[in-house]
Amino acid sequence: MTFYRWLLHVYPSSFRTEYGEELCAVFATERREASGLGIPVFWIGAILDVLINAFRVHLDIFLQDFRYTLRTLGRSPGFAFTAVIVAALGIGATTAAFTMVDHVLIRPLPFPDPDRLVNLYEDKAALGQHDWDIAPANFRDWKQGSSSFENMGAYFHGPANLVGEGEPQTVQAAELTVDLFPTLGVQPLLGRVFSSDDNRDSAPATVVLSYGLWQTVFASDAGVLGRKVILDDGSYTVVGVMPKTFAFPTREAQLWKLMRLRPDAYADRNDNYLYGVGRLKRGVSMEKARADLGAIAGRLAQAYPKELAQTGATVRLMHDDVSGQALLMLKVLLGAALCVLLIACTNLANLLLARAMVRRKELAIRAAMGAGRERLVRQMLTESLFLALMGGALGVIIAKLALPLLTRLAPVYLPIVATPSMDLRVLLFAALITCGTGIVFGVIPALRIFRSDAMREGSRSGVGGRKERIRSILVIAEVTGSLVLLVSCGLLIRALWRIQAVDPGFRSKHVLTLRTMLPMPKYEKRAPREAFYRRVLTETRQLPGVTGAAYTSFLPMVMGGGIWPVEVQGHPEDIAKRRTASLRFITPGYFSVMSIPLVSGRDVSDSDTFEAPFVAVVSESFVKRYWPGENPLGRHFDFGNHDRVVVGVVRDIKVRGLERTNEPQVYLSYKQHDQVGLFYAPKDLAVRSSGDPLALAPAIRRIIHQADASQPVANMRTLGDIVELQTASRVVQVRVLGAFALIAFLLAATGIHGLLAFAVSSRTQEIGVRIALGARSQGILAMILRDGMVLAGTGILLGVGLAYGAGRLLQSLLAGVTPGDLETFAAAILLSALMTLAGSLLPALRAMRVDPVTAIRME
């Protein structure tokens, strides 16, 4: 019997209260009648009877409540619309943010057993360089000497020219050692990956295509296998096509060449250009792998003290190899989204609470007619859940639409595809926060309305100050949250402005840039290269509107590297601590094209040939470092494997980027090149024009095509675009956070307005009495505005403290802007105050216009 009574709790309590006793009586009678084998059958029947019917009673109530909800919401479409939009904004923002975080941080990498994949780097602690590329000789010794790895592969990546498939074009390629695909554990979609047979010197060169390249350039032709493609004058056989989801080393990679390291690649232990990937043996810990490689690196450092002093090895889980800034940005994104969700929920609760207050009369009547409290709460829950679900559905759509905008926040260097997908887990997450929103913020108002006093005076319309407390706290929370977002966004905007205001050292307006990757070995010799430059530059300079044209190894900010050690006579330095400078070959006129001021001496000239003394133009910081206060002209130093003499000094530029520390720059004559690898052969063309630089594009393309028909033109864009790219991800960050802040701001404003409007309408009678007793309308206005200001003031006060904390968390993204930046705080506080004013003004004006006679008669 006790069990049966307990079982009855699966019925809704209204049904149980009504029929519980009857059910027990019937149960008792029937049990007395059962005997023998009939007893277990009777029990099973009784339990099933309870479960089935409880479900159907619940369903009946749900359908009834649902129809009621549709009816009541249909009567107040404004409320329904607002509530759904508010919920959708909160849920949408959170879902989008979670999708990004999930995509970048949570989801395992798309390789089998990703937890055993590690990235390998050289660690040059003495130079302050930690994640350094690996020299092939060192990589070979790591691979042979270590016992912690199942397999180890290496790669490097860069652009390659694809010729002979329609227009010549530059593609993003990576060269992989034969072990790399097996280390990752991936299978091709078509054909095969590289084999050890391909690795023999006599074998034909091989290439594997990405799905994207196969689709676009090769029109998804399954017959592509075995075909020959021309890359940089070399012929490669296509052996495989990778699946769509394969993105390695970055999502931009379009094809993979087999890297065959020849014996001479192992000669120089300081020729660092490989990235390593290792797969740990099963059961081998990261610590053991680190100790293993560390020991080998230590032995190598002893064996080659000149080259490898203080060179160690870094082992890092591939999945964790996300930069601190990207990580922080994702956390900020999630934090901001949660903030928006919280504000949205608060608003929703406030809306429901106000609605519940308005409906007290109706609820009181229904309670008087016998509806139990549980029934009414349940009915209100159905309503809030329904609103939340509608909001959730709309929110998922909003998130889906917002995702492409957010992808710029995902680091490009991770081996994951660009656009995150919304899978079941993301939808589950959205459903979870939706239900959470609906239940928590539906229950609060529902329970609140049944607090004894609210029901008892259900018929009276006056609302005392005490009952407003919960709603006031909610509004204060909204103001606090929106202030935190406003300040965070403001700080990021300030940081963006600060970076945009950084002088790059050159003038980017009116300059067109493009890259002609000269294919080797066609241009291996100096003569054909120089002929190509001469022809292209001469003809380009003759174009109308062109005021100058020059070639350089790499334009600033396009490539940050290309850093070489400097040796200056009279400045003996420890080899390990040898300081470095950036190395660029240029053609004459480069400084004037870029508007880099020449401080003293001269530009490189066509007479600085291979036979003449090797000259260098250095930047001011280079002079300051080696010859402070002295005349640098005529000084010698060793750089790029040769002695160079300083003939000119130019201003410093931001070679690496606006936000980076930059090495001093050294510019060398393009004719004095052969001591440095062909990688540095001038390939970036810069053309200054008096008008729109992009208008020159077709003519320049034609000139290059005439000079060499198989030469692709890549990356045609203005120098201004290159500089803008520096701040592109910051612009996205600011936009996203700005959107969140705006949503929060508007929600908070509606929250304040809603609360005050409700307060005014429920205090109409009191206001009427005040006016009748002689209160001036200014006094009434001040009273309502004061209420608003107190709420906002409290919220702002709390918000300032929290915003400062948020700013400190953001510090590494702030580019030197202090987290307590006065102007940002002032602007945010001013905005919040204005928002409060705007939100309170309408209700206050309505209060002023209260007609005392009507107001008092209303009761």
Place this chain on the structure above:
Amino acid sequence: MPLPEASFHILMALSDEDRHGYAVIQEVAARTNGELKLGAGTLYRSIQRMLEEGWIKEVNERPAPDLDDERRRYYRITPQGRAVARAEAKRLTNLVKLARESGFAPGRA
């Protein structure tokens, strides 16, 4: 709209006299020769709905003769309830007539 079977049986059980819940279960079982044994949950769920629809009403509680001295609720069929039952019977009769015409049921069409 067909009437739920349980509701129809309950209306028939109440057609001649007021009964309490357990008596309804017994009456239905007797009328169907023990073929239909209503569960308590099914019974009271149907009763709740029929009360809401106004097909039956509760009459004053009194002691049930067969249940010692416990006071039980008695239910009585309303005129509306009779109308509903009649309409359902008519619907079923017509249905059987159609079934006969199709040769699915014994008897003349």
